[in-house]
Amino acid sequence: MHSKLSTTEARAAAAASLAAHAVVIAGGGPTGLMLAGELALAGIDVAIVERRASRDLTGARARGLHSRTIETLDQRGIADRLLSQGQAHPVVHFHVALDISDFPTRHNYVLGLSQNHIERILAEWVGELQVPVYRGREVAGFTQDDTGVDVALCGGQSLRAGYLVGCDGGRSVIRKAAGIGFPGWDPTTSWLIAEAATTEEPPWGFHRNAFGIHAIGKAENGGSSAGFVLTEQQMQLDSEPTLRDVSEALIAVYGTDYGIHSPTWISRFTDMTRQAAAYRDKRVLLAGDAAHVHPPVGGQGLNIGMQDAVNLGWKLAQVVKRTSPESLLDTYHTERHPVAARVLHNTMAQVALRRTDDRTQALGDIMSEFLAMNEPRQRLAAEMSGLGVQYDLGPSDIDRKHPLLGRRMPDLDLVTANGPLRVFTLLHKARPVLLNLDEPGSVDITAWSDRVQLIDASYAGLWELPALGTVAAPTAVLIRPDGYVAWVGELTQQGLPDALTTWCGPPAMA
16 A cells, blocks of 8 residues: 555545546556547546646646657547648657658657647547546555555545556656656756747847757747747756746856746746656556656657557556456556656757757767768668557467557558558457458457457558668568557467457357
8 A cells, every 4th residue: 555645535535436447547648638538449437637727727738749640540530630730850859850751650750839729639539539538637656456546635535546657747646646656867958948029130040058948939829929948057946947047148148138038938947857767566657758867858748658558558448347356457568668668868969968068069970970871861760750669478489470469550551341440440449359361260369359349451662760761571460459469460360369368358158
């Protein structure tokens, strides 16, 4: 058991219980919303607890979606809702702009879209799925036992949950109450970020000086406002930034503050980098910033949080339904912890390359030359965009020979007896798919037919993966609900029953 409350307080909170749900999600940001949608698609009774009384956000948050995140939204049939609101940019950034327009995906771009809009669209989707959201309430702590979790809310109310997922940000109450360690690296640099009006038009774009890289851009809502990102000469941690701080920072960098006034918001971030030691403690799990924090260079944070949710959602649903054993939840940490660790690694490298001393600039020049080469560009851009993820799905002498195993399934244009069909369309309901490209009827999954879609189809083109290129076309693939390949068949069904049992649960009794 873990709790921030005394036994007496916990009992009092339980007496004022709001409701019971199979899963309670603490935090209604993009990660929490995506997870709620995933669970609701599977028919799970899920609810969100969100401390904000409304969806409105103050301050700078994430401003875009990477290719793999857009693909996951496409897999659920909601990508167009976001695409219609954003602007596509054919590059990702790691020290320099890396072109991804040649990547074999329908979404070979970054979608420029503010977090306000992302949350609004996801909330509308979750609302259509009838997920209750307890707004204006904050989690104070919890206690868990063998059958569930009592979630105590500030004000004396509580919720009972079968499972609790902390999507409550870098200062996660859930993570702290669970006693999960958060090791990593302390900050070395801080940045001021702000949006405000100016009486003089500032110079747009980037500026480098002796202590950092700075940027001024036009505000999203236009008008006379501008957005500022300013590297601070001295790292600041505790004080709440003010307009005067921004003014002084502008004068230090540009020699003037351009008559800055009427701020919409002012904030500060650092390069603190930490990751949860474990993503699960029995019936409590972590996702998004609650599990990993890092500087926002490269725009990866929101994206890997949403991808955490897509990895966790179907697994948790199967465990709640008792289709799969609880051990399936262990694969969430096994698969997602290394992905976030790699993001922490590359953001630390990007911060290091932003230093302005002569030696770092020399290193940066060499990195720029290196990244102008095709293979390094493709490899790093695949990592930044999320398209290069490969999960280690365990030893298999046969399957491990195929590069598709553990990787995202390409969105092929299939030919079926009922007409053309896209692979991603098959994933709209978040159910696993056995795609048979051999003779119709050559694959038998009768014992799993209640939970796995069997699709007989053909495909005439090449199979291509970002950074890897062309791969050998298999005769069958098992696609998990998150769009990753769990088994590859090449004129044989060897290993298929084991893969189905691992990822879809034991076979139904005859």
